[in-house]
Amino acid sequence: MKQVSIGEFELIKQYFQREAGAFGVSLGIGDDCALLQPPAVKQLAVSMDTLVADVHFPRDADPALIAERALRVNLSDLAAMGAEPLWFTLGLTLPEADSSWLEAFSEGLFRVAKEYHCDLVGGDTTRGPLSITIQVHGAVDAAQALLRSKARAGDRIYVTGHLGDGAAALALIMGQLDVEAEAADYLRDRYYRPRPQLQAGEKLRGLATAAIDISDGLLADLGHICTRSGVAANVDVRRLPVSAAVLSLVEKGCVDRNKSMQWALCGGDDYQLCFTVPEARAEAVEKLISAGDIEATPIGDIVPGEGVHCYQGESELDLDALGIGNTGYQHFENYST
Ligand code: ADP
Ligand code: MG
Numbered sequence: 001m002k003q004v005s006i007g008e009f010e011l012i013k014q015y016f017q018r019e020a021g022a023f024g025v026s027l028g029i030g031d032d033c034a035l036l037q038p039p040a041v042k043q044l045a046v047s048m049d050t051l052v053a054d055v056h057f058p059r060d061a062d063p064a065l066i067a068e069r070a071l072r073v074n075l076s077d078l079a080a081m082g083a084e085p086l087w088f089t090l091g092l093t094l095p096e097a098d099s100s101w102l103e104a105f106s107e108g109l110f111r112v113a114k115e116y117h118c119d120l121v122g123g124d125t126t127r128g129p130l131s132i133t134i135q136v137h138g139a140v141d142a143a144q145a146l147l148r149s150k151a152r153a154g155d156r157i158y159v160t161g162h163l164g165d166g167a168a169a170l171a172l173i174m175g176q177l178d179v180e181a182e183a184a185d186y187l188r189d190r191y192y193r194p195r196p197q198l199q200a201g202e203k204l205r206g207l208a209t210a211a212i213d214i215s216d217g218l219l220a221d222l223g224h225i226c227t228r229s230g231v232a233a234n235v236d237v238r239r240l241p242v243s244a245a246v247l248s249l250v251e252k253g254c255v256d257r258n259k260s261m262q263w264a265l266c267g268g269d270d271y272q273l274c275f276t277v278p279e280a281r282a283e284a285v286e287k288l289i290s291a292g293d294i295e296a297t298p299i300g301d302i303v304p305g306e307g308v309h310c311y312q313g314e315s316e317l318d319l320d321a322l323g324i325g326n327t328g329y330q331h332f333e334n335y336s337t
Helices: 008-015 063-081 099-115 165-173 181-192 198-204 218-229 244-251 257-266 279-290
Strands: 025-027 043-052 084-094 119-127 131-140 156-160 210-213 232-236 273-277 296-303 307-312
Touching: 008 099, 008 119, 043 063, 063 084, 063 099, 063 131, 063 181, 063 198, 063 210, 084 099, 084 198, 099 119, 156 279, 165 181, 165 244, 165 257, 181 244, 198 273, 210 218, 218 232, 218 257, 218 273, 218 307, 244 257, 273 279, 273 296, 279 296
Parallel strands: 084 119, 232 307
Antiparallel strands: 043 131, 084 131, 156 273, 156 296, 210 273, 232 296
């Protein structure tokens, strides 16, 4: 790969300064600050995530995919708040200015920015170990933001999409799983290109009581809703929505059923939404599901008490006895492909 010596301003101009097309950008990249006009009567929703090489992604991963993932996981936080994307800023720390790396990174970044109508309006560029920080700004009606703290006993618990793909993909990327090409492609795509559930977030405003995006695993993230809301959750593990790719791994004997349950319950990186709905509004949510406006599955109920409890039918599961305790944080330092 060709290494170029390129100044910071040249680099920003070449790879990151593009015509802003989204809402409210009075002044974009190039001055001391961006000047932004938020929509009237809305609140700004602001969130930031950092991805560090060899911790959150393998350093030699495709730069376009690193960029996609960095922006997508940030957009997922907006989705979980019921907010719509407006703008983002980019803090980029690079060991060197490698033109082909930057070209691919910027291409991946703007692909996602365009898809979700979210404009890059500024950032900072420094030299150092590879890491990417993105801060997103979105807009939401104050009264309709989906907080973690508003779940109530009697609410139904839903999740969007499938659970466990992220963890299965991580095992694959770390070289711990041997799967057929089709499933491997699907899983890698899910890992690097998680789908921020913005449409679900939007449709659930005014319907869901609480929501969170599942970045650390269902048990951990639903646990945050429970703690913040002062309630408990009962989850029926038979209802956990698992993708055809993960199901086929179980059917072919690549992994056992407990492993797929562990992925769905404890694996992170799915970026689906977990949300709660009072009984009186459950019918409206079911209508959205049958109309194809959102893809979601009811997995249990909010009850008085504390903690997340898993059931298989009537009997509560002892996850530790099944070897399904939390696996702890995995990183890429020793990965091999
Ligand atoms: P300052 O000297 O005021 O800190 P910088 O030299 O850091 O400004 O940046 C110049 C302009 O380029 C600013 O508008 C800043 O927001 C933008 N910028 C810097 N790095 C990036 C980046 N990685 N992506 C997008 N915009 C950037
Ligand atoms: Mg600066």
